[in-house]
Amino acid sequence: MSGFEGVERRGLMFVLSSPSGAGKTTLTRMLIDEIADLRMSISVTTRPKRPGETEGVDYHFVDQAKFDQMVADGELLEWAKVFDNCYGTPKAPVEHALASGHNVLFDIDWQGAQQLKGQMPTDMVSVFILPPSVQALEQRLHTRAQDSEEVIRGRMKKAGDEMSHFDAYDYIVVNDNIGIAFESVKSILRAEQLKLERQVGMVAFVQKLRQQL
Amino acid sequence: MSGFEGVERRGLMFVLSSPSGAGKTTLTRMLIDEIADLRMSISVTTRPKRPGETEGVDYHFVDQAKFDQMVADGELLEWAKVFDNCYGTPKAPVEHALASGHNVLFDIDWQGAQQLKGQMPTDMVSVFILPPSVQALEQRLHTRAQDSEEVIRGRMKKAGDEMSHFDAYDYIVVNDNIGIAFESVKSILRAEQLKLERQVGMVAFVQKLRQQL
Numbered sequence: 381m382s383g384f385e386g387v388e389r390r391g392l393m394f395v396l397s398s399p400s401g402a403g404k405t406t407l408t409r410m411l412i413d414e415i416a417d418l419r420m421s422i423s424v425t426t427r428p429k430r431p432g433e434t435e436g437v438d439y440h441f442v443d444q445a446k447f448d449q450m451v452a453d454g455e456l457l458e459w460a461k462v463f464d465n466c467y468g469t470p471k472a473p474v475e476h477a478l479a480s481g482h483n484v485l486f487d488i489d490w491q492g493a494q495q496l497k498g499q500m501p502t503d504m505v506s507v508f509i510l511p512p513s514v515q516a517l518e519q520r521l522h523t524r525a526q527d528s529e530e531v532i533r534g535r536m537k538k539a540g541d542e543m544s545h546f547d548a549y550d551y552i553v554v555n556d557n558i559g560i561a562f563e564s565v566k567s568i569l570r571a572e573q574l575k576l577e578r579q580v581g582m583v584a585f586v587q588k589l590r591q592q593l
Numbered sequence: 594m595s596g597f598e599g600v601e602r603r604g605l606m607f608v609l610s611s612p613s614g615a616g617k618t619t620l621t622r623m624l625i626d627e628i629a630d631l632r633m634s635i636s637v638t639t640r641p642k643r644p645g646e647t648e649g650v651d652y653h654f655v656d657q658a659k660f661d662q663m664v665a666d667g668e669l670l671e672w673a674k675v676f677d678n679c680y681g682t683p684k685a686p687v688e689h690a691l692a693s694g695h696n697v698l699f700d701i702d703w704q705g706a707q708q709l710k711g712q713m714p715t716d717m718v719s720v721f722i723l724p725p726s727v728q729a730l731e732q733r734l735h736t737r738a739q740d741s742e743e744v745i746r747g748r749m750k751k752a753g754d755e756m757s758h759f760d761a762y763d764y765i766v767v768n769d770n771i772g773i774a775f776e777s778v779k780s781i782l783r784a785e786q787l788k789l790e791r792q793v794g795m796v797a798f799v800q801k802l803r804q805q806l
Contacts, residue, residue: 383777384725384767507787510798512597514805540806546799551787554597554798564787571784574720574764574777585723585767586759592727593753 383574388581391478392572393500394418395486395493396565398509399539401520403555407509408487410562415569419477421486424450427465440470458488458495469496478503483569490545497548505572507565508549511539512556601794604691605785606713607631608699608706609778611722612752614733616768620722621700623775628782632690634699637663640678653683671701671708682709691716696782703758710761718785720778721762724752725769 398404412420424440426447435441442450447466450456459468469486477484486496497504511517517539521532546552551568555561576582611617625633637653639660648654655663660679663669672681682699690697699709706719724730730752734745759765764781768774789795 383773384769386725386769387767510802512599514802536806540803543799543803546795547789549789551784552600552789552792552795553787554600556597556599560597564783567780567783568787570777570780571764574766574781576760576762576765579765582759582765586756589723589727590753590756593749 383570387579387585389481389573389579390503391480391482391484392569392578393421393474393478393484393486393496393504394569394572395488395496395504395506396509397488397490397493397506397542397545397549398555399511399517399542400535401517401539402509402511403520403558403561404487404509406558407555407562407565408485410558411485411565411569415483415566418483418485418569421469421474421484423467424456424470425465425467427467457499458492460491471499474500483573490542490548494548502577505551505568506549507551507553507568508546509561510543510546510552510554512554516556600792600798602694602786602792603716604693604695604697605782605791606634606687606691606697606699606709606717607782607785608701608709608717608719609722610701610703610706610719610755610758610762611768612724612730612755613748614730614752615722615724616733616771616774617700617722619771620768620775620778621698623771624698624778624782628696628779631696631698631782634682634687634697636680637669637683638678638680640680670712671705673704684712687713696786703755703761707761715790718764718781719762720764720766720781721759722774723756723759723765723767725767729769 396404396408411418422436422440424442424447426442426444429435429441433439444466447468450468451459455471456468457471457474459466474484488496493506497506511520518532518536521535553561553564572578609617609621624631635649635653637655637660639655639657642648642654646652657679660681663681664672668684669681670684670687672679687697701709710717710719724733731745731749734748766774766777785791
């Protein structure tokens with residue numbers, strides 16, 4: 381938080397979504413690098429650990445029985461099955477972070493965002509990143525990987541479907557310039573922290589001020 | 594707007610209020626100086642023009658009959674009588690600015706803010722500025738003018754009353770450091786412009802993107 385520290389506050393759940401190629405991954409990395417007080421939500425998954433991945437950093441790796449138990453016990457804020465693997469967001473670390481005034485960043489798609497919103501409507505702030513043009517999207521998808529023209533066509537089509545969900549988000553940032561888009565996303569995070577309802581210690585703070593007058 | 598210009602947007606009414614001595618006047622001046630796309634709302638008043646004041650810059654100066662007519666015709670968004678003089682906010686220039694995507698800044702008290710909110714609930718964004726401590730408030734009131742101890746006491750008491758209305762505002766900025774408070778206020782303005790509902794051209798923009806895919 382770049383501001384006054386004398387008021388107790390509740391953290392927020394900061395959700396970034398975008399069609400692939402719009403710059404979400406870059407923005408996520410920039411946010412985590414620059415903002416000390418922002419934690420990435422670590423998902424739980426049944427997918428096998430890949431070389432180079434670390435338990436508790438990339439994911440929490442669990443077996444199917446454990447995952448099913450977490451779902452049954454209401455321990456996940458949202459979850460999805462992608463092909464044969466399950467992915468989910470554990471509730472407890474998020475609630476702990478929010479209560480202690482920390483913000484949690486989520487890099488999830490529109491379906492995950494919708495589930496989260498249903499669980500924690502007032503704590504969640506959602507931002508959808510859009511490309512400035514189809515040309516820019518195509519160029520980024522080309523630059524990023526040595527995929528075939530056909531694979532890129534498929535990604536573009538999928539991006540179009542994802543885009544249609546923009547209207548479920550609180551804020552929209554068109555990523556025409558990564559530096560400006562980053563400033564925009566940071567402004568949203570900073571502003572949201574200044575909302576009256578997130579500064580949960582404000583009533584006590586003003587009371588104290590007035591008593592001294 | 595520091596961002597993408599390719600989406601039509603609606604302006605917003607940016608209201609700053611604070612108890613005297615909390616730094617609102619300084620922040621207002623900094624905003625007007627730095628942000629080209631921000632217009633100050635010019636009030637209409639029945640108070641006589643003072644030396645150095647300019648019609649249409651400081652106020653629109655009108656006689657009582659004209660003011661009463663404006664009230665009767667619903668041409669004012671809010672108005673108040675202070676001692677023998679009337680002050681009000683003309684509606685037409687605000688609506689014109691918002692429709693053409695410009696933001697309008699209001700330096701008004703909590704009663705004016707409440708009236709504005711009643712008239713334009715979705716267009717208004719309100720920020721309340723607080724001092725970090727009673728000592729800081731006292732020091733600023735002392736620095737500002739060669740007022741007697743008694744006058745300053747009176748101002749402090751009034752500041753306490755004004756503070757009690759903090760909870761009617763959307764955002765609260767504690768002005769502990771003017772540079773940080775300015776960044777906070779700018780972040781709020783920038784973030785609010787990125788809200789989905791203010792980017793009124795977003796549906797058309799996404800439609801166009803999707804048609805090209």
